[in-house]
Amino acid sequence: MSLNVEQIRAQFPVLQEQVNGQPLVYLDNAATTQKPQAVIDALVEYYSTYNSNVHRGAHFLSDKATRRYEEARQVVANYLNASRTEEVIWTSGTTEGINLIAQGVAQRLQPGDEVVVTEMEHHANLVTWQQACKRAGAKLKVAPISDAGELDVSAFKALINEHTAFVAFPHISNALGTINPVKELTAIAKSVNALVLIDGAQGVAHGAVDVQTIGCDFYVFSGHKVFGPTGVGALWGRYEILKDWPVWLVGGEMIATVTYQDATWGELPNRLEAGTPNIAGVIGLAAAINWLQQFDANEILAHEQDLLAYATELAERIEGMRLVGTAPQKIGVMSFVLEGTHPADVGFILDKQGVAIRTGDHCAQPLMKRLGVPGTARASFSIYNTRADIDRLFSAIKKAQMMLA
Template identity: 50%
Template sequence: MTDLSVANSASKASFDVEAVRRDFPILSEQVNGKPLVYLDNGASTHKPLAVMEAMDGYYRHMHSNVHRGSHTLGDRATMAFEGARETVRRFLNAGSTREIIWTRGTTEAINVVANGLAPRLRPGDEILVSHMEHHSNIVPWQMVAERTGAKVVPVQVTPEGELDLDSFNSLLGERTRILAITHVSNVLGTVNPVAALIEQARARGVITVLDGAQAVPHFKPDVQALGCDFYAFSSHKLFGPTGIGVLYGREQLLEEMPPFQGGGEMIERVSFERTTWSTLPYKFEAGTPAIAEAVGLAAAIDYLDRLDRRAMEAAENALLVRANELVATVPGMSVIGTAVRKMPVMSFKIEGLHPSDIGTLLDQQGIAVRTGHHCAMPLMDFYGVPGTARASFAFYNTLEEVDTLFAALQKIQRLFA
C-alpha cells in the first residue's frame, strides 16, 4: 500500500507494463473503432492467459467431481482443487486450509458470516458498519438485524472520504457485537486503518469482518497480522474467473457457526432422525463446487506472485498521481474521495453532466468506466449526488491511457460547455 504522495521511481522503472499487457489478450480489443482503454477494474478485472490456460487444462485433462471419485480423474481434480485452497491460504497467510471456505464471491461470503453469527445476537445488540460500505456489507447485516432485534449502526466518513475515527470511537461500545468494514472502499479508494480498528474491537470482544474485495487486487492481506476474524474477497476482482470467492474465518468461530446451506458434501452422515455436519472447511461447501474456477483463481494468484509486487504497486500509484494532476485540466470536474491513503480509484463528477452521459460518451471513444451509485447508495446520499463516474486502474493500465481518458473528458466538457 502506498501513500498518494509516494512513488518509488526505481521500482516504477523496473515494471514492464507492455510485457504485462501481452498476457491479457482482451486489452488488444477495439471498441467503437478505438483501442480499448479499460478503466472499470473496480467492477471486474481482466484475466491473464495463465488463468485461461489453467482452466482449459483442467477441463481437457482432469475434469471430474472432487472428493468422491475412486478413479484417476477424480484424484487429479481433487488434488488441483485442494491445491488451489492451499494457494489461497498462502495468499492470505491463514493458519490452516480449514479456515479457507469457497463461496460464489464476497457477497455470499458475507452472507455466510452474517447467517452464522445471527444466533449470537440479541435485541439491542449493535453491528457497526461504515458509511462507505458496498451494499453487500450492509444488506446482509440489516437482514440479520431484522431477524434478531439487533441494530446496524453506521460509522461516519469525513468529507475527504476517510473513516471518521471520532465517530468510530464514540460508537464502539458495550452493545457492539460485530464490526463489519471494508478494507478498501470501492467508490473512494480509501484504505481504512483496519489493523487499528480490529485491535480496538477485539479488546472489547467484538467480532471483526473485513470486506477485502477491493483490497486484494492491489496488495496481499495478512489475516494473521491484521487479527481479523473473517476476511472475504471475490476471484473476479483478483484477475481470476467469475463465480467463485473466498471466505477466511477463524477456525474456532467457523466450528461454532451453523452451516449456511444443506446438501451434498457438507454432511458427515444423514438419516431421517438426524444429520451431522462434515468437518471444516466442507461444512460450508454444500454441493458440487466451482472446481475449474478454483483452479483459475490459484493460477491468478500464482501469476501475481511472479510479478514484482512493489513495482506493481508503485506503477498503480503513478497512474493515480497522473490522474489527480490532470483533474484541473477539465473545467467543472471534481473528485469524490481524496484520502491520504487510497488505491488507484477515482470517482468524479463534471458540473452540468450526468454520470451516465459521461460513461456513454467515453464508451464511444473506446474508454470503459463505471457510472452510477456503485452499490453504495448511503455514500452517494452523504455526498448529495445521485452517482458518479468512476475510473479504476490496474497494473496493466498505462500513463498514456490516463492521458487518453482526460483528453476524452476535455472533449466531452467542450461539447457541453
C-alpha cells in the same frame, strides 16, 4: 519502475481488442479485472483434460481434479497468511461470504446487541447486516466519514462499547478507493471482544493481505477482482470460530452422517461447502494468485499510485471536473463528476471513444447520498494500465464536456 507494463499487457488478450474502432482502454478494474492468459489456460486445461467432480470419484480424473482443487485452497491460505488450510471456505464471491457469516451472526445476536459498519459500505456489506439486525432485534450503527471520504476513526471508536457484538468494514472502498486502517479498526473492535469481518473485495489485488497481522476474524473476497474468474471467491475465518459455525447450506459433501430422522455435519472446510463447487473457478483463482505473486506487491502499488497521481494532476487542470473521494490514503480509483452532466452520459461518450469506465452509485447508494451526488463516473487503475491510458481518458473527458455543454 521495474515492472515491464508492456510485457504484462501482452498477457491479457482482451487488452488487444478494439471498441468502436478504437484500441480498448480498460479502466473499470474496481468492477472486475481482466484475465491473464495463465488463468485462461488453467480453465481450458481443466475442462479439456481432467474435467471431473471432486472428492467423490475413484478414478484418475477425479483424483487430479481433487488434488488441484485442494492445492488451490493452500494457495489462498498462503496468500492470506492463514494458520490452517481448513480456514479457507470456497464461495461464489464476496457477497456470499458475507451472507454466510451474517446468517450465523443473526442466530447469535440478541435484542440490545449492536453491529457497527461504516458510511462507505458496498450494499453487500451494508444490507446484509441491516437485515441481520432486523431479524435479531439488534441495532445497526454507522461510523461516519469525512467529506474527503476518509473514515473518522475517533467517531468509529466512540461507537464501540460493551453492546458491540459485530463489526464489519471494507479494506478499501470500491466507490472512493479509500484505504482503511484495518489493523487499527480491528484492535478497537477487539477491545470489547466483538467479532470483526473485513470486506476484502477491493483489498486483495492491491497489496499483501496478512490476516494474522490484521487480527480480524473473517476476511472475504472475490476471484474476479484479483485477475481470476467470476463466480468464485473465498471466505477466510479463524478455525476456532468456523469449526462450530452454523451451517449455511445443507446437502451433499458437507454431511457426516444421515438418517431419515436427522443428520450431522462434517469437519471444516466441508461443513460449509455444500454441493458441487465451482471447481474450474477455484483452479482459475489459484492460477490468478500464482500469476500475481510473481510481481512485487510494493511495485504494483507504486505503479498504481503513479497513475493516480498523474490522473489527479490532469483532473485539477479541467474546469468543471470535481473529484469525489480525496482521502490521503487511497488506491488507484478516481471517482468524479463533471459540472452540468450526468455520469451515465459521460460514460456513454467515453465508451464511444474506446474508454471503459464505471458510472452510477457503485452499489453504495447511502454513500452517494452522504457525499451529495446521485452517482459518479469512476476510473480505476490496475497493473496493466499506463499513462497513455490516462491520456486517452482525459482526451475523452474533454470531448464529453464539449458534447454535453
